[in-house]
Amino acid sequence: MAVKEGRGSYARERVPLTKGHVNRAHAMIRKDEVPGRGLDLVDTECSGLVLRVTRNSATWLRKSKTGTVRIGDSAVISLVQARDQAERIRLAVPGLHQPKAEARIYEEVLRRTGSEEDALDAAWPEEDPETQTAEARRRDGPWVLGDLVDAYLEWKVPRLKGRWATSYPTYLRHPELLGLSMVTVSALDLEVMLGVRQRLLEDGRTKRSAAKRVINQFRECMTWGWKEQALRCRLVHVEVPWWDRLTVDYASGTRDHVPTVEELARTLAVAERHRSLGQTEHSTGAGLLGALWAVVLTAQRTSALVSTEVAACIPQFSNSLPGWAVIGWPGAVMKSQMPHGLPVPPAAWAIIERYRQEDARSRETFRPWMFPSRRGEGHVSYLAINQLLSRLQGLREGKPAEGKADLFALYGIRRWTPHDVRRGLATFLGERRLGGAAAAILDHVYGKADERERTAAVTRWVSAWKKDPAEGLIGVQ
Numbered sequence: 001m002a003v004k005e006g007r008g009s010y011a012r013e014r015v016p017l018t019k020g021h022v023n024r025a026h027a028m029i030r031k032d033e034v035p036g037r038g039l040d041l042v043d044t045e046c047s048g049l050v051l052r053v054t055r056n057s058a059t060w061l062r063k064s065k066t067g068t069v070r071i072g073d074s075a076v077i078s079l080v081q082a083r084d085q086a087e088r089i090r091l092a093v094p095g096l097h098q099p100k101a102e103a104r105i106y107e108e109v110l111r112r113t114g115s116e117e118d119a120l121d122a123a124w125p126e127e128d129p130e131t132q133t134a135e136a137r138r139r140d141g142p143w144v145l146g147d148l149v150d151a152y153l154e155w156k157v158p159r160l161k162g163r164w165a166t167s168y169p170t171y172l173r174h175p176e177l178l179g180l181s182m183v184t185v186s187a188l189d190l191e192v193m194l195g196v197r198q199r200l201l202e203d204g205r206t207k208r209s210a211a212k213r214v215i216n217q218f219r220e221c222m223t224w225g226w227k228e229q230a231l232r233c234r235l236v237h238v239e240v241p242w243w244d245r246l247t248v249d250y251a252s253g254t255r256d257h258v259p260t261v262e263e264l265a266r267t268l269a270v271a272e273r274h275r276s277l278g279q280t281e282h283s284t285g286a287g288l289l290g291a292l293w294a295v296v297l298t299a300q301r302t303s304a305l306v307s308t309e310v311a312a313c314i315p316q317f318s319n320s321l322p323g324w325a326v327i328g329w330p331g332a333v334m335k336s337q338m339p340h341g342l343p344v345p346p347a348a349w350a351i352i353e354r355y356r357q358e359d360a361r362s363r364e365t366f367r368p369w370m371f372p373s374r375r376g377e378g379h380v381s382y383l384a385i386n387q388l389l390s391r392l393q394g395l396r397e398g399k400p401a402e403g404k405a406d407l408f409a410l411y412g413i414r415r416w417t418p419h420d421v422r423r424g425l426a427t428f429l430g431e432r433r434l435g436g437a438a439a440a441i442l443d444h445v446y447g448k449a450d451e452r453e454r455t456a457a458v459t460r461w462v463s464a465w466k467k468d469p470a471e472g473l474i475g476v477q
Contacts (some may be wrong), residue, residue: 010040010052017051023076025051025058051088062086062099069099071109081116088124091237141232143225146181148233149173152221155228164303166381170261171213172221176200185225186234190242192219207398211243212248213422215413219243258424259416264296266411270392274407277391286362288384295418297348299425299442302336302382302418303334304340308370310356313350327351327370340443385418411412422458446458 015021021041028034038054048063051074061073062080071077071085085106089099091411106123110116138147148174157165175195177320180188194213200211222243259267271292275284291306295468298305312328323346331337345380352370359372369379390396394404408415422442 001056010038010084011035012040012042014042014044016045017041017049019079022051022058022079025053025074028053028367029055029058032303033096038358043083046083046086049083050408051082058086062103064090065278069103071103072110076111077106081110081208087386091356105335128254138232142184143229143232144182144184145177148185148225148229149177149181151229152224155224160304161333165384166303171210171217173207174200174210174214177214177218182371184234185222188206188222188244193243193246197248201248205397208248211248212423215248227475255321257414257420258427259420260424263413263416264421264424266373266413267389267392267408267416268296268406270411270413271388274392279318279405285375285380286355286359287369287374288370288380288388291371291380291385292388293355294352296423298327298342298344299422300329300342301335301422301443302472304329304335305331306382306385306461307369308379309368310370311368313370315353317343322346323349334443336443338443343442389417402461 007046014167025039030037032055034053035056040325041053043049048062048064049071050063052059054060055225056076060074060077062069062085067090071082071089074082080337085103089103092099097318100316102123103391106119109122110119113119116424137143138151143151149430153169153172157168159244160168168244176199180192183192197211197215200214201208206214223241226235226238226241230236258396271284271289277283288453291302294300294305294308308327308329308360312330313325314328315325316323317326318324323345324345326341327344328339328341330437334340356370356372356458360367363372367377371380373380373384391404393408394401394406396404400406407413426435426438426442428433429441
């Protein structure tokens with residue numbers, strides 16, 4: 001039953017519209033039985049769809065809080081087509097669509113040709129990322145997953161520190177995600193990504209910890225796109241992020257391995273003895289060997305250590321400590337975000353410097369790095385140190401490689417990682433009640449207030465010396 005509205009307005013009737021209601025509207029017009037100014041038949045099956053009946057016409061409208069869009073004449077556009085148009089108007093992206101113009105084009109082409117396909121092609125052409133230039137797609141959308149990943153990493157990586165800035169992108173560019181790089185972001189759904197998760201966990205090549213990082217970073221990437229680039233990602237109407245349901249159950253265990261001094265010494269000897277491992281691509285450069293020695297001798301984090309600059313190393317820095325050098329690192333590469341300085345005794349410095357000079361003899365131009373890469377102009381990667389240790393163990397991607405000898409097992413070396421060296425030094429000094437010294441060397445805090453104070457003091461003494469060498473390095477033994 002129609003409900004009378006205020007004076008001068010249309011009567012309204014809310015019903016699940018059928019073809020019968022459309023026929024009834026046309027009959028009312030023919031018989032001149034339209035009440036008052038007219039009648040609005042509001043469709044309860046399609047949000048905002050209204051059939052407005054006046055004395056001269058029955059017209060489809062799509063009404064919302066932001067305005068009314070005329071869909072077209074009900075003599076041209078059927079109920080099914082009107083509902084489809086209403087939904088397209090609802091989902092239209094502001095700034096990229098003009099629903100009033102597109103609805104007008106749809107009606108006109110449908111009236112002229114009678115072909116719904118032609119009308120849709122003219123009014124609502126399908127967005128095909130593969131036919132767009134990359135520049136146009138990045139500017140206007142719709143973004144594919146590859147576009148979102150690229151944009152997200154441009155924003156995210158500069159905010160990361162140390163080696164995480166290098167390794168973070170590798171998870172978002174995992175082969176499973178690369179396979180979806182040309183899929184529009186809006187077309188991704190939970191079912192597709194559950195399949196990705198299942199393959200990650202069952203392919204036998206990806207560790208569970210790596211699978212968790214791939215999924216977690218995909219979720220972070222999607223959330224950023226949803227919040228920051230919703231128009232280009234076509235995620236404007238996504239109210240609940242479905243990707244939050246993607247999880248991988250994994251918790252890292254506690255590592256307690258502490259390599260012995262003998263194991264570290266054997267590793268250095270094995271790495272020096274087996275530089276080639278029988279394959280040219282596995283030849284170990286002097287820069288990488290020097291970095292491995294430096295890891296063992298200084299126990300510094302590899303992400304900061306490999307970026308050490310020659311200019312930041314000062315030999316003979318103190319008259320009271322002849323032969324000693326000091327190595328400095330800016331706060332930008334340190335986990336603590338504070339500058340860090342480390343005095344190095346003569347024997348250790350001689351070894352580190354020897355490998356740098358060995359590398360320099362093979363080059364025509366000066367390299368600013370203490371540990372230059374054998375390839376390119378940069379320094380060695382922290383990953384290269386891990387890869388060297390894996391090769392010495394005969395491993396490829398964490399698993400025994402066919403035909404490769406495990407030199408660690410052959411020479412009685414238990415498996416260790418660069419971080420284990422830091423743990424070993426902390427344990428060694430801690431057992432001798434020198435936890436403060438460990439904290440100062442490692443640029444790390446071990447919980448006690450007096451140790452924190454000593455850490456800050458020693459770190460700042462070295463940093464301050466570079467500013468005022470006349471003060472010496474008082475208190476460092």
